[in-house]
Amino acid sequence: MHLLSHRHLEHGVGERAFAVGEIPGILWTPPTQPAPLILMGHPGGLGSMYPRLVARAVRAAADGFATAAIELPGGGERPRMAGAEHARADLRRALAAGEPVGAIVDRLVLPLVERAVPEWQTVLDALLALPDVSGPVGFSGGPIAIGIRLALVEPRIAAAGLFAGSFVPAVMLGEARRITIPLHVLLQWDDEGNDRQAALDLFDAFGSREKTLQANMGGHAGVPAFAGDDAARFFARHLTAGS
Secondary structure, eight states: OEEEEEEEOGGGOEEEEEEETTEEEEEEEOSSSSEEEEEEOOSSOHHHHHHHHHHHHHHHHHTTOEEEEEOOTTSTTSOOOTTHHHHHHHHHHHHHHTOOOHHHHHHHHHHHHHHHHHHHHHHHHHHHTSTTEEEEEEEEEOOHHHHHHHHHHOTTEEEEEEEOOSOOOTTHHHHHHTOOSOEEEEEETTOTTSOHHHHHHHHHHOOOSSEEEEEESSOTTOOOHHHHHHHHHHHHHHHSTTO
């Protein structure tokens, strides 16, 4: 891990920009250390997503958690992924025309999952080697397809809070059935960019004995503030000592 910058935010929260090989990221740590770690998923663009990410990080630090986010393959200043822009354009056209999108979703999402999950695992190795970060580890956010794969293949992930706000390839329903860790799934009922029934089918497919679906009225960006409180309680139950 190469440290790029280090500063302190409000309430004693530390913020470190880092790079692990070609993967840039940000780590936030609470004053009390070592701290359990939550990996924060997002759709890409660390710069544009920073205000939301840092707000989530400061809230998590108040609960005693370290958090980290990375730039996804093809996001921000990273090299574009071959075929991704074409697939996005095809997806927009198909959605506008009311045409089937399954094959396009596969083209768009599966290559991202295949690249992003091993990168998350590489970064996780580096983060857990730091003296102020410890397990257990959680995953929070999306894209949900990345969260599904990571929850399935990474044994250090003890619990996941997933945002059902992005497309999931149909083949990944089989992976969802094999997930057994506790899940907290957030669904915006009127999400203009997501298929509600597909999200409900995905939740039904998850194999976890403990899984909670929180559905709120409103569009993709209309997540109510109290939903964050509920997610925080979920992670406190599963990532703190004695949980």
